[in-house]
Amino acid sequence: MVRYRTWLRPGRLYPIVVLTALSLAGCALGVLNRWFLLFLLPLSAFGYVSVILLGSAYRLGPGGAQRRIHELIASQVPGGRVLDIGCGSGSLAITIARRCPDATVTGIDSWGPGWHYSRQLCEENARVSGVTVRFERGSGAALDFPDAAFDVVVSCMTFHEIRDKADCVREALRVLRPGGRFVFVDPFADPAYYPTPPRLPGSSCPLGDLVDLPFPLRHPKVLGRVLLLAGLREH
Numbered sequence: 428m429v430r431y432r433t434w435l436r437p438g439r440l441y442p443i444v445v446l447t448a449l450s451l452a453g454c455a456l457g458v459l460n461r462w463f464l465l466f467l468l469p470l471s472a473f474g475y476v477s478v479i480l481l482g483s484a485y486r487l488g489p490g491g492a493q494r495r496i497h498e499l500i501a502s503q504v505p506g507g508r509v510l511d512i513g514c515g516s517g518s519l520a521i522t523i524a525r526r527c528p529d530a531t532v533t534g535i536d537s538w539g540p541g542w543h544y545s546r547q548l549c550e551e552n553a554r555v556s557g558v559t560v561r562f563e564r565g566s567g568a569a570l571d572f573p574d575a576a577f578d579v580v581v582s583c584m585t586f587h588e589i590r591d592k593a594d595c596v597r598e599a600l601r602v603l604r605p606g607g608r609f610v611f612v613d614p615f616a617d618p619a620y621y622p623t624p625p626r627l628p629g630s631s632c633p634l635g636d637l638v639d640l641p642f643p644l645r646h647p648k649v650l651g652r653v654l655l656l657a658g659l660r661e662h
């Protein structure tokens with residue numbers, strides 16, 4: 428069975444859920460002494476964040492929005508030599524390989540600590556899905572490929588993870604051949620990540636206009652500021 432993981436890091440989710448549970452337990456002790464009701468304050472704050480995070484994990488999860496977003500990106504890939512930057516557990520690269528049997532698909536990722544993704548997981552998912560995808564460890568900020576090595580470059584929710592986002596976009600376009608197609612999904616409209624959004628040839632569209640994003644995925648801190656940028660590399 429394929430095992431795709433959600434985009435939420437467990438290291439960020441678990442502490443908030445534990446703090447919510449502790450605040451709730453503190454409130455329950457209000458039957459002994461009303462001073463315990465002061466726990467209502469942290470409960471409201473942690474509880475709100477917990478609802479957003481747990482709701483997002485559920486909505487993104489298997490068969491949820493992540494799969495639909497990967498299908499959307501894959502539907503814009505014509506085939507050829509395809510690179511997925513930050514391939515995670517391999518879901519997007521494998522979706523492309525399934526839709527375009529003649530494509531040569533490569534996925535790279537740093538698979539750093541804090542993520543529950545790995546190269547082995549990607550390879551196992553590709554094997555179970557019956558497709559061939561080459562997975563390699565590498566950094567999106569300095570790709571180990573020659574110029575113009577790919578016909579298509581895609582990336583989904585990865586650039587914002589990398590410190591120098593401008594380098595990633597430059598690198599992605601460097602390995603794309605002139606006239607080749609790029610499809611990037613990232614919170615490009617979030618000034619916290621992109622004080623200066625990249626200016627690329629082609630179209631820019633809020634993800635929520637292209638895919639049904641139920642609550643809480645439209646929240647600005649979840650996918651509300653995510654754009655899909657797509658176009659052709661100029662010569």
Ligand SMILES: C[S@@+](CC[C@H](N)C(=O)[O-])C[C@H]1O[C@@H](n2cnc3c(N)ncnc32)[C@H](O)[C@@H]1O
Binds near residue numbers: 435512513514566568
């Ligand atoms: C939110 S996940 C998205 C995974 C995948 N693109 C997807 O759509 O399922 C972000 C990914 O960025 C990867 N990542 C973080 N820093 C990276 C870097 N410097 N180079 C390549 N990948 C990186 C992480 O390992 C993780 O797999």
